[in-house]
Amino acid sequence: MPTPPRPMALPFSWADQERHLVGHLSALIRLDTSNPPGREIAVARHLSHELSRSGVRHAVLEAEPGRANLVARLPGSGQEPPLMLLGHADVVGAGPVGWSRPPFSGEVADGRVWGRGALDMKGQIAASLLVMQLLAAHRLPLRRDVLLVVTADEESGSRLGAYWLWENHRSLVEAEFAFNEGGGQRFVTPGGPVYTVQVAEKGSARMRITARGPGGHASVPRAQSAVFALAEALLRLRAFTPESVLLPASRRMLAVLADLYPGAGAQAIERLLRDPTWARAHGLPVDPVLREFVVTGLHNTATPTVLSAGHRQNVVPVEASVVLDGRLLPGETPDRWVAEVQRAVGDRVEVELLHGRVSHAGHDSPELLRVLGDTVAAHEPGARVLPYINPAATDARAFPDTKVVGFFPSASDADIMRLIHAPDEHARISDLVFGAKCLLDAVLRLAT
Template identity: 40%
Template structure:
């Protein structure tokens, strides 16, 4: 009963810490992780961590990282628990709850960052606190890193720590975000363990045309040219399928849990051609997730054209977010787009 009570207490504390982290507006861009880092500092101090047990390092004004350490006996190299505190911007008018309110309703915590990734960080923080409070003997140091700038290129976070404070985060193993999400495979629930991260490649598509006054339309408007190019990307549906050995192993392990013809049929999905057909036919979130697992993805996100409503511009541009399957390169995705 004591263990169950402790678990309930830890869960409640995790939720409370997550609510505080969500309420800290750490939108990136422009980037300001300081409010969340100060919350974590406050939590550690109230738990009894001495000042020399954690470091706060700043790469630029308000771009801060916190690294805390519980020492082991040193027979094994450290374990790193890493989570970023910055979040992407919000469009408040599309939210049914305050994105920075941290409301808890029907057992669900609402807010920007609840999933990506203040929720994970709150859990890592709780593990860290429980290890400290219970004074558990450890063979290796356990390091907690609350980092900046994951959403906009790592310059002020992971990259900064590795290049300028490597001794703080050097570890044998590291856990960060990804996995631990419920997937449905038929009627079977799967909880995945993520072992790799897709790479990122940001491209800009640019169309040139003939400028002029909007009162005299013509066919050389670069906005039309750009729109046609983006429509071709949409109609393509997805780029070529890439089945990594890790993905295929996950597929086999998952299919072994299913006691139905569906389990044996999954072997057919070792074929990139059949996987591509399945992606084309699947609808909704399931299809979107599968597509992201086995293809390089492309998402137009920002559009730029013109300076006045009554002037046809000479240039129209679209920024495109590409995510690369492990093993793929920016040159690979550019070649696939050009095809």
């Protein structure tokens, strides 16, 4: 029997680090970086101050006034290419409703740090900063450079952040591996606890369906009206089953799931691997959230969001439209998906692409997954990692040559992730400490 993985030996005690970690997160939350307008310079300056105190080389790089990115580097021997700790400094705004504490208070109470960004993703930035400071303070010999890259503008498409860095300062942000948001949700399964690791993510295709028809006085009903045509198109969209594609990342995920759900679960997964259809995926007897990741990882999607038609109660509108939030499997192009949606909804309406982006974020690195698996097992006996395709986008999309993984394990069950972008967002201190321990451990395994 192989011996279970153990945590890496450390020249310091974790007991002293909790205070620093909580202090970092609380301070970061108090800097309001709601995007728009962003103002990530506040976070960049704060990190710059902290890194200077620790003697870590870094640069603050503004894409536009106030829209700052930070790149720090701990030099290693150069035997291997750099490892990046990646995070975004901006947060989504916080409306006044639903918060039991002010969203930018960074209050520490009930074993939690409260405020917008606690989970998405200033907690991981606080942990990444602590990792840099610990590596620097204890002068741990590194076989590769370790970078801390904190970006602007992720919540609005990464144009002034990750993409800008890649286009304008590529040599500063080149890395073999990166640890980013998008992973670390914990699930309890019959085969033991499991932590998600994002290994790929979907691209996007925002589109609009427009229907046109005769207008006139609303006292005379018109079966051919734009509104009815749009409604029919939406019903056709709902009934439409796009083609399923089994990417390598999905195969890897299903192989782990089959181990975690022996018996009926494994048999259902076996059938799905032979014949990957949407209906089969929907019927998988696994945790509903994990099932959703399987389903969204099999095909492109198009979700209706913003409906518009009419301006007066007694006028039949001549035009009605709906915006679709489309998500594309890695490698799939927006144009192909728009054409498919057009065929699905029929030619009574017109489908146009508003904005699209192919996702190049995806890789197959069994070696990296093995290291992350050893890391979580060292901190929670019997735990494993579960690779998955994130249906949403992160900064990973801007780094096509880097193996980016979503990795920041949270010891609480995945339920807490419901608070992302929601009122009363907060992080449990025990989760932060667990995440920081795992992050440091994984960095030591890869870089020392």
